[in-house]
Amino acid sequence: MKRLSLLMAAVIAAGCAGNPAEPPAQTFEEVLSSTLTEDDYGKSARCIAMTDYDAIRVLDSKHLLFEGLGNRNWLNTLRMDCPGLRKNATLRIDARSSRLCNLDSVTGVEVRRFWMDRISATCSLGNFVPVTDEQAKFMKAEAKRR
Secondary structure, three states, X not given: OHHHHHHHHHHHHHHHHOOOXXXXXXXXXXXXXXXXXXXXXXXXXXXXXXXXXEEEEEOOOOEEEEEEHHHOEEEEEOOOOOOOOOOOOEEEEEOOOXXXXXXXXXXXXXXXXXXXXXXEEEEEOOOEEEEOHHHHHHHHHHHHHO
């Protein structure tokens, strides 16, 4: 947790400094790959209840942010890159129970007046890693910048 806080502070400071000699801020993928450990976030879970979250945000073609009630958030890294998955996609979830679990699948769809068109591959979910509200806001801001 301390490592992520220090990393976020460094990224913010680098962005505010305005010094062209400073290295550019880390990319979203670099932040995730360098900080996505159980020590930084929390113990991952194989499943979450469908009632635990009220929104799913597509961060990129491999990462989904599940936003829950009471500032509870989970980051899910898909098992593989999901070709065609876009940030503004509506997700169709294929779950086997009232819980959303590792290996359940999601597909990006475009909703039209009378039908839905599939716009992405069908992709398997990974484990659900709890993230703090601050971390979720940072990830959403980074995803929005892209």
